[in-house]
Amino acid sequence: MRKFNEVLLAFAEDVVKSARRHIGGRRIGKNKNYGVATGRLKRSLSYKIRVRGDEIREVTFGSKAKHAPYIHWGVNGTQKNQKSPFFNFRKQPPSSVFIPWIKAKGIKLRDKKGRFKKQSESNINSLAFLIARSVKRKGIVGLRFYEKAYSAVSARYSEKLGEAVVQDIQEKMKLKLGNITIK
Numbered sequence: 001m002r003k004f005n006e007v008l009l010a011f012a013e014d015v016v017k018s019a020r021r022h023i024g025g026r027r028i029g030k031n032k033n034y035g036v037a038t039g040r041l042k043r044s045l046s047y048k049i050r051v052r053g054d055e056i057r058e059v060t061f062g063s064k065a066k067h068a069p070y071i072h073w074g075v076n077g078t079q080k081n082q083k084s085p086f087f088n089f090r091k092q093p094p095s096s097v098f099i100p101w102i103k104a105k106g107i108k109l110r111d112k113k114g115r116f117k118k119q120s121e122s123n124i125n126s127l128a129f130l131i132a133r134s135v136k137r138k139g140i141v142g143l144r145f146y147e148k149a150y151s152a153v154s155a156r157y158s159e160k161l162g163e164a165v166v167q168d169i170q171e172k173m174k175l176k177l178g179n180i181t182i183k
Helices: 002-023 040-044 068-073 095-105 121-138 145-172
Strands: 045-052 055-063 074-076 139-141 175-177 180-182
Touching (some): 002 045, 002 055, 040 045, 068 074, 095 121
Antiparallel strands (some): 175 180
């Protein structure tokens, strides 16, 4: 199953690349991190291969980042159901989690007239609290980056995987007709 294994490895690589694209990272103007705050989740996406003998038995996609399942599946809020396997937040998420994200994104508070407020430590803490409260109520919408990547890539690879299996079987088959051997 040499050819099948080669195509399967290329398939796994393409699924991970596609999942990274689904997470984000578009560049808009000077903002090179649009859609992604730190990029830690994006860099942590990977796949593992379980091999027995010379055959690939299993390909597993995943991430070492602790927050990856919550970003993939989402989290239900107290007021809104995101159709996630994760229950809603019983407590409000800590505001401190959102502070680096706010700074990386350059998000600012506005006053009653709609003007931006000065970026002070107290304003950042207030904004972090408001975001944490909103996340508790509304939850987190899941990106389903691996599902989308798998379905997009599997459509392109279904024919290639089938052809690789046929070629591997043809290499192993021998046909004997009397004294004539066909390989």
